[in-house]
Amino acid sequence: MTADPSTTTSRVADPATTADLPEARASQENRPPAREGVEPGAWLRVCALDRLQPGRGVAALVGGVQVAVFRTGDEALYAVGNIDPFTGAAVISRGIVGDRGGVPTVASPVHKQAFGLADGRCLDDPAVALAVYQPRSYDGDVWIGLR
Known part of the structure; x- marks a missing residue:
């Protein structure tokens, strides 16, 4: 899937349009810091929900951090x-x-290590984990919450 660049550019969410979204919470402390100028607890729009194909992932730059988003x-x-x-x-x-x-996973395309999508833990090496972000569908769009 090739994403339309205009739909994958990260933007700081307007507080008036995201008032109904809960405050973002970090699920892991090993997450890289957000880009300067992006408030912790902010929600950033990634793309329209219908741009995500079930069973496929897309990459997005969210607050200066590369995030893989899956539906x-x-x-x-x-x-x-x-x-x-x-x-x-x-x-x-x-x-x-x-x-x-029964645990939703993604396997790296390089060496095939499997990671739990809910918690980021590597099922093949429990000492390793991916950072986990909080996605939400809101008003037809996918949003990612920052810590």
Whole structure:
């Protein structure tokens, strides 16, 4: 899927349009800091929801950080760091989406390590994890919350 650049550019959300969104919470402390000028707790628009194909990922630059955003077959949204911790390559968004024992996963396209989409943990090496971000669907768009 090739994303339209006009729909993937990160923008600081207008507080008036995101008043109904809950404050973003960090789920992991190893997350890189957001870009200067982007408020913690801000929501950034990634793309229109209908641009995400179920079972596929897209990469987005969110607050200066590469994030892989996924929409699964059951319409759930997940957002994790796009950098493969084993290779340093920005490839997680191109990984293979599936599940292991009922846990939604993405497998790195490089060495195939599987990561839980909900918690970022590597199922093959529990000492390694991807950063996890808080995605929301709001008014037909996908938003990512920053810590």
